[in-house]
Amino acid sequence: MAPASVLTPRSEDFPRWYQDVVAKAELADNGPVRGTMVIRPYGYAIWERIQAEIDARIKATGARNAYFPLFIPESYLRREAEHVEGFSPELAVVTYGGGKELEEPVVVRPTSETVINAFFAKWVQSHRDLPLLINQWSNVVRWELRPRILLRTTEFLWQEGHTAHATEEEARRYALRILMDVYREVMVDILAVPVLTGRKTERERFAGATTTWTCEAMMGDAKALQMGTSHELGQNFARAFGIQFQTETGGTAYPWQTSWGSSTRLLGGLIMAHGDDAGLRVPPRVAPVQVAVVLVRDEEGAGQAAAQLVRELAAAGLRVELDDRVDTSYGRRATAWDLKGVPVRVDVGPRELAAGQATLARRVPGTKETVPLRAVSEVVPAALEEAQRDLLAQAESFQRERTAEVSSVPEAAEAGQAGFARLPWASLGPEGEAELATAGVTVRCLVGPDGGLPLPGQDAGTVAVVGRAY
């Protein structure tokens, strides 16, 4: 791969490298107001693909999309005590409208449990109305004190799901289904980011939830990133908003609820999980451009050959782009495609054309090979599959190497600086957790004794995975 003078080397200054990639790959820019961002077309194209994958899986669970207002009466937030306490420090509140001071301030939604549940109270009357499964794609605002583009911004885009069920058991199954069949699957199978799935400790639980389930990934600097959460809300919001239904036997009951979300932070996670010194590396399944056909020089019919390759690759169902900017030097263009992380590049110029060949450059191992022109549209799909697999395998082995088994709090505090540390929750507990926090290490999640998900409330035998986090 080319000498990466374009970017700050990842090993030299990871946060700076991250900024450089976001800028040079044309993913996003900072907005004029602190903590806001502009998502540029290339970044947004990746987001749209992530959205499509998540959206399809959400719909497969039976939920439907809807839209609720940006503005929420302040009084709604106050109805659930823990919820308002958790969110009040990060609220943006509008006190003026139409040139007049408002009688009741409205908050810009930090999340929509409150408005949505106010309507659930209207819509849920009978057990026949359940389950009620709603998702919305929207922006939300949480005033951030320390913003980081695409990872922690004051305004961000996300999806938030809200459901109501007749029984606790059903709500739990649904929350876990979202966790595993939507989030985990998209992260692992599509984004090629291995995640740990587990339960949050009391300390890390969502404000207003009874149980929070999470997907946690390890970034290239061995820090953790929470990439998606699914909450069991119990009957907390149902009681606060008066959501009740008539049961089959004629009684009244409060439904059991869930909520779950994933955001543009996934884009940040993608960069930090897969990027290298040459820039971004996009897994083929989310790549807006899977193959760039680069016309090196338009001589001796190379232009026609490149156009023909583009047609063939498109016909093979690939997302392909022709780069025929022959007035820009080859090196510059090659570097730009590397920066953008396009998985496969096919170079065509008079040189290989004379031999009936094309040059195939793979972003993931960073290698080049020559391929007969006739075989390109067969070789490329295989190369993309390999890239997808290799990215996941690399991230998995990195996470494995940077995960330590420890048995005491001091060991966990130390190992947690360099990656993940695993230790029995019994050896840690809330006191140990608080102690770790003073070293900047937090419990990312609790996993079950067999490596699977622990039960809500189950502490016995669980293993805590701790580390530094974004």
Next chain:
RNA sequence: CGGGAAGUAGCGCAGCUUGGUUAGCGCGCAGCGUUCGGGACGCUGAGGUCGCGGGUUCAAAUCCCGCCUUCCCGACCA
């Protein structure tokens, strides 16, 4: 929100200490020419409310005050 650093052309920087005529440099950008297979070279040129507001002064990028933004480290979060 606390501690630190910084904001001068699209990007990276110098100039500021010690105020003074036309604010420079590298990259990028435009035109022309030579080149062309991993960020080519030459010539010519365009591009600036010196972050914003106020103050001091005959005179402010430079000194003073306030604010905004960015980055790093901490406390809170998708």
